[in-house]
Structure formats: structure tokens, C-alpha cells
Amino acid sequence: MAAIALTAAAGLLAAGCTSTKSDDTGGSGIKLVSSGTLKTCTHLPYPPFQSKQDGEIVGFDVDLVDLIAKELGVKQEIVNTPFEGIETGQDFNIRKCDLAAAGMTITDERDKVMDFSVPYFNATQALITKKGDPYKTFDDLKGKKLGYQKATTGGIYAKKQSKGLDIELVEYEDVGLLLTAVKAGKVDAGINDNGVLFKYVKENPDTEVTAEFDTGEEYGIGFRTGNDALRTKANKVLKKARADGSYDKIYKKWFGTTPQS
Structure with missing residues (x-):
């Protein structure tokens, strides 16, 4: 009987714990x-x-x-x-x-x-460079460095489009590091979603969006x-x-x- 009572009590305690971990709104x-x-x-x-x-x-x-x-x-x-x-x-x-x-x-x-x-949200990929740099296509980036953000569709697109073009791809953990690299000239261009890049160039006039690629993406x-x-x-x-x-x-x-x- 004691064992049964203990088991029942444990069951009630477990049920109580479960209810506190979630919220039925x-x-x-x-x-x-x-x-x-x-x-x-x-x-x-x-x-x-x-x-x-x-x-x-x-x-x-x-x-x-x-x-x-x-x-x-x-x-x-x-x-x-x-x-x-x-x-x-x-x-x-x-x-x-x-x-x-x-x-x-x-x-x-x-x-x-x-x-x-x-x-x-409708999005597409875009290319960002330092102001005045002549990179508008993947062909323009032959022999150059292109940065992208890890685990993003921009990175997937960059890998696909740069095949056979002798473009050095450089991966960054987040978009802040990517954009800093572009601004500092560590890479010749960066690729990411257009909404983020247009926001950045507005606040950093020494950079510009030179191209958009119609990838038909939606958030x-x-x-x-x-x-x-x-x-x-x-x-x-x-x-x-x-x-x-x-x-x-x-x-x-x-x-x-x-x-x-």
C-alpha cells in the first residue's frame, strides 16, 4: 500500500510539473x-x-x-x-x-x-561593395573575394553562381561581420538579402548595392x-x-x- 501511495503521489507531482512548463492560452x-x-x-x-x-x-x-x-x-x-x-x-x-x-x-x-x-515578406539576393567598385555580376568577381553569411540562402546562391569562376568565397558567422568586411575591404563584395543591404548602405554611404538577383524568395x-x-x-x-x-x-x-x- 505504501508503494502504491508513493507511486500515486509521484504521478500527481509529475502531472503538476508538466502543467507549469506550458501555457494553454x-x-x-x-x-x-x-x-x-x-x-x-x-x-x-x-x-x-x-x-x-x-x-x-x-x-x-x-x-x-x-x-x-x-x-x-x-x-x-x-x-x-x-x-x-x-x-x-x-x-x-x-x-x-x-x-x-x-x-x-x-x-x-x-x-x-x-x-x-x-x-x-518578399526578398531577393543583392550584392554590396565599397562605393565605386565595379562589381555588378559574378563574372565581374573573377579572381576576387565574395563574402556571405553562414547557413543562408545567399551563401547557397553564391556557391552555385560562382562555380568555375575562380571566385574566393569567404564565410562569416553573421551579417554584421560580413558588412564590416566589405566596408574594410577584406572582401571585394558581399551577398545577402536586399532589405538588409539597402538599410546598411543608407547608413554607410561609402558602400553601395550594385546588383539584385531575382531569386523569388519569401520570408x-x-x-x-x-x-x-x-x-x-x-x-x-x-x-x-x-x-x-x-x-x-x-x-x-x-x-x-x-x-x-
């Missing part, structure tokens, strides 16, 4: 990693989508996810983590976050290890595979934001224009 069936918090995995810096300003993490992606958190009645908590852990789905597997918003392109390979929201918010309740809620919020003007307002805040203009 409003009876919706949405389970969060931490009660009362929507944890967002991202990789800093990646302005204007996410970066730290005056000690606070801000950006286009941050504001969009805030809409989702508000709908759930919780606060967003941003987890800065290597991008490789995000795009491989590992961060979801270890329950590091509820979702990932990191200026992340939807690809077939990533879709195998996570689920994506509806697309929320999506990532979720643990099978986390349909949270993904469905996020999709509803994103669609509502498009309809009521909230999306355009956030877009203009970070890009100075609206998607339609």
Missing part, C-alpha cells in the same frame, strides 16, 4: 515553452528585421511577432541564438523557443525540419513541426494585419515606404 490548445511568454528565436544582428538599439531588441520581425503575442495575451521574449540552430530545426527540438522570426527564407530543405507561416515564421495550433493562430494574425493596415504601418516604420508603393 485561453483554452486555444496552444502550448508555450514558458508560461505567459512567447519565446522567439532569432539571430542578431539583422537590421532592419532585428537588431539591438539602446539595449533593446527592435525591428520589423519583432513588431510583427508582437502582434501575435498580443493576440495570445502574453509578452514576447527574444532568444538570440546561432542561425544554424534555427534553420536546422534543432532549437525547436530542444524547446528553446516557440517560433523563429529571423528574416528566414522559406525553402524546401527548411520545410523538412520545421513548419512555416504564410509568407510575410516565413518558423514553428516546430506539428505545432499547428500556434502556426494557425500566427497565420490569422498576419492575415488580419494585412487587412487592417497594421502590416503596412510596421513596414513603413522600418523601410520608409509601403509594400505597394
